[in-house]
C-alpha cells in the first residue's frame with residue numbers, strides 16, 4: 433500500500449495511576465492504565481516538519497511545545513509534515529496530558545518517516561519530549577500511553593524510563609474519573625515531597641516501600657479478578673498518600689463521595705496536592721457518573737483493561 437495515501441494520524445492515550453504514584457519516582461512499582469481519552473495528532477504533507485499551535489497559547493507555552501516537538505522530529509529524521517493537535521484531556525490534572533501529546537506526536541512522526549512505531553520505540557522518542565516538559569519524570573506516564581495497556585511499571589534508578597510488565601485483567605476494569613479544583617504543577621509537588629523525604633528519610637522510605645507493596649498486591653488482585661481486593665489496595669494507598677502530605681480537603685471529599693456512591697475503592701491519582709483527579713473503581717460506573725454530572729461535578733468513566741462488551 434502507498435504509505436503516503438494512508439491518513440497520517442497518531443493517538444496518545446491519557447493515563448491513570450491506579451496505585452503507586454510518587455513512590456514510583458523512588459524506584460517502587462506502580463500500576464497504571466490507559467484512558468480511552470487522549471491526544472490526537474493529525475498531519476498533512478509539508479516542505480518542513482512543523483507543529484501548528486492554536487493562537488490562544490502564550491508565547492512560553494508555544495516555545496515549550498515547539499521545542500519538544502522539534503526534539504522528537506529530529507530523532508525521527510524530520511519528515512515533511514505539518515502537525516496539528518486535538519486534546520480530549522484536561523491539562524495538568526494528573527491524567528498524563530503531556531505524555532499523551534508526546535506519544536501522539538511521536539507515533540505520527542515515526543509513521544510519517546516510514547519507521548516502526550512499536551511501543552518501545554514510541555516510548556523511547558516520546559521520553560525525549562517528556563524531558564522538555566517535566567525534567568526528570570519517573571517515566572510511568574509516557575510508558576503507559578505508549579504501551580496502551582495496564583502495566584506494572586518500575587523505574588530504572590536515575591533514569592526516566594524503566595521496565596513495564598503487562599497486567600492482564602480477566603474482568604472489565606472500569607473507573608470513574610472526577611476532576612476537583614486546581615492544582616500545582618507536578619514538578620512542584622514532587623520537589624516539595626523530596627524535601628520532606630530528605631529531612632526524614634527513614635519514615636518516608638517506609639511509606640514509599642508500603643505503597644510499592646500495595647501496588648504489587650493490587651496487580652496480583654487484578655490478575656486474579658479480585659476487584660474488591662484491588663479496591664481495598666486503592667483505599668490503603670489513599671491513606672498512605674495522605675500520610676505523605678499529598679492529599680487535601682477537596683480531594684478527600686471526592687474520595688469519600690465516590691465511596692458513598694458504591695466505589696470498591698477510591699483515591700487521588702497523579703501528583704495530587706490542592707486538587708486534581710480522583711478515581712473510583714466501579715463494577716458499573718455509569719449511574720455514579722450520571723449522578724455527579726447532575727450535581728455539576730466534572731467526571732467521566734473509562735475502561736482501563738479487561739474484556740469489553742461487543
Ligand code: PMV
Nearest residue numbers: 453454526569570618702703
Ligand atoms: O503529572 P501527574 O500528575 O500525572 O503525576 C505523575 C506521577 C508522579 O508519580 C507524581 C510523578 C512521576 O514522575 O512519576
